Amino acid sequence: MPNSAEIKIDDKSYQLPVIEGSEHEIAVDISKLRGQSGVITLDPGYKNTGSTTSAVTFLDGEKGILRYRGYSIEELAEKSDFLEVTYLLIYGELPTREAYDKFVNDVKIHTMLHEDIKGILEGFPSNAHPMGVLSSLVCSLTAFYPESLDPNRSSQGVYLSIIRILAKLPTMAAWAHKNELGHPFNYPDNSLSYCSNFIKMMFAVPAAKYEVDPIVSDALNKLLILHADHEQNCSTSTVRIVGSAQASLYASISAGINALWGPLHGGANQAVIEMLENIRADGGDTKKYLNKAKDKEDPFRLMGFGHRVYKNFDPRARIIKKAADQVLEKLGVDDPVLEIAKGLEEAALHDEYFIERKLYPNVDFYSGIIYRAMGIPTDMFTVMFALGRLPGWIAQWKEMRENREPIGRPRQIYTGENERDYVPLDQR
Numbered sequence: 058m059p060n061s062a063e064i065k066i067d068d069k070s071y072q073l074p075v076i077e078g079s080e081h082e083i084a085v086d087i088s089k090l091r092g093q094s095g096v097i098t099l100d101p102g103y104k105n106t107g108s109t110t111s112a113v114t115f116l117d118g119e120k121g122i123l124r125y126r127g128y129s130i131e132e133l134a135e136k137s138d139f140l141e142v143t144y145l146l147i148y149g150e151l152p153t154r155e156a157y158d159k160f161v162n163d164v165k166i167h168t169m170l171h172e173d174i175k176g177i178l179e180g181f182p183s184n185a186h187p188m189g190v191l192s193s194l195v196c197s198l199t200a201f202y203p204e205s206l207d208p209n210r211s212s213q214g215v216y217l218s219i220i221r222i223l224a225k226l227p228t229m230a231a232w233a234h235k236n237e238l239g240h241p242f243n244y245p246d247n248s249l250s251y252c253s254n255f256i257k258m259m260f261a262v263p264a265a266k267y268e269v270d271p272i273v274s275d276a277l278n279k280l281l282i283l284h285a286d287h288e289q290n291c292s293t294s295t296v297r298i299v300g301s302a303q304a305s306l307y308a309s310i311s312a313g314i315n316a317l318w319g320p321l322h323g324g325a326n327q328a329v330i331e332m333l334e335n336i337r338a339d340g341g342d343t344k345k346y347l348n349k350a351k352d353k354e355d356p357f358r359l360m361g362f363g364h365r366v367y368k369n370f371d372p373r374a375r376i377i378k379k380a381a382d383q384v385l386e387k388l389g390v391d392d393p394v395l396e397i398a399k400g401l402e403e404a405a406l407h408d409e410y411f412i413e414r415k416l417y418p419n420v421d422f423y424s425g426i427i428y429r430a431m432g433i434p435t436d437m438f439t440v441m442f443a444l445g446r447l448p449g450w451i452a453q454w455k456e457m458r459e460n461r462e463p464i465g466r467p468r469q470i471y472t473g474e475n476e477r478d479y480v481p482l483d484q485r
């Protein structure tokens with residue numbers, strides 16, 4: 058590994074430290090460069106900028122590797138359970154049986170929402186997008202639990218904040234959906250697992266017996282695990298940067314939910330299904346849409362394709378594609394958009410434009426097809442992503458706080474007007 062790096066600006070050289078991660082990734086530490094030289098580095102979209110060191114998730118985009126705390130995503134998705142993975146991400150180790158039982162039980166006893174939250178929910182129009190509702194409800198927790206605002210809370214206090222948000226987010230998500238339908242809200246059923254309880258709150262209706270289908274519950278468990286963390290992506294960086302100002306966990310996560318909502322990030326899963334539906338309604342001509350995606354004059358992008366860091370394949374997409382086939386078969390669902398998705402993928406993988414730019418299906422390409430088979434409406438897809446990503450946001454917020462990271466505050470290169478005199482209103 059190199060010991061140091063040198064930057065030469067005109068004829069002056071600056072020595073910069075080099076640091077190495079546990080998987081031998083190398084970074085040049087430029088944090089002192091401005092102090093020494095007056096020069097900053099510029100990297101729009103942070104394409105090559107490490108914002109932190111982190112021990113939570115390792116990702117190698119070239120090799121298609123994703124590991125939570127050292128455990129491969131493939132093994133966790135096959136063998137683990139979402140709350141176990143949640144514990145792993147937040148506390149760094151797989152729980153013992155005793156620790157796991159306590160954690161699951163602690164989550165169960167906090168699943169109810171304060172009754173006044175119903176009033177907030179009912180104030181939203183029924184066509185409100187559930188992501189906006191979710192971020193507002195999460196932020197409202199700061200009012201119901203004002204002690205959570207203290208940035209220097211004891212670790213027991215932080216634990217309680219963490220348990221509360223983990224327990225309440227599924228209830229909020231299901232209630233946001235029920236509010237859209239104008240249906241009565243279902244209270245949590247704590248005799249059920251985390252995933253089954255959420256499904257029941259989403260779909261049960263009064264005066265009808267509701268049994269959660271274990272196929273649906275298992276599929277949800279897998280999907281949530283696959284989404285649980287993804288190192289310094291847009292929403293996670295948002296959570297860390299908001300939290301770095303010592304804003305509370307709930308305020309930081311509410312901000313993360315808003316970042317995730319965007320169609321270039323978690324909102325892509327909704328956009329993918331809408332795109333596939335459009336292609337189907339337009340006669341199923343995948344070539345036409347591939348050409349649109351390649352046309353630089355056309356703003357259309359192939360949603361669910363491409364990734365900032367994966368340049369070979371997205372390991373989550375591989376697992377989800379297989380799961381989509383299995384879940385649809387087990388549930389006896391024949392979704393014509395699955396065939397369109399496969400045709401589109403096949404055509405893109407053989408197309409020079411996509412090969413050259415290393416554009417492959419990402420996690421969002423097939424996840425919506427599974428959500429749809431489970432009966433989840435399209436505008437709830439990104440909410441499902443948020444439910445999955447919650448442990449990652451918590452783990453990264455907690456790590457940032459425990460590392461006492463400084464407030465996030467990037468620099469800029471100013472390109473506006475130079476100093477000029479004010480001209481009074483009537484003389485302009």
Ligand code: CMC
Nearest residue numbers: 321322323325350358359360361362363364365414419420
């Ligand atoms: N369709 C068509 N062209 C694309 C696509 C696409 N989906 N994605 C990237 N490109 C092209 C882009 O036009 C550019 O071409 P050129 O070099 O000729 O200008 C090149 O590929 C590089 O793209 P970029 O926008 O510079 O890459 P990025 O790293 O900034 O963006 C991305 C990554 C995920 C935002 C982008 O690939 C995209 O918009 N994909 C569609 C939205 C999507 O599926 N998002 C979900 C991401 S995975 C879930 C998550 O973690 O959030």
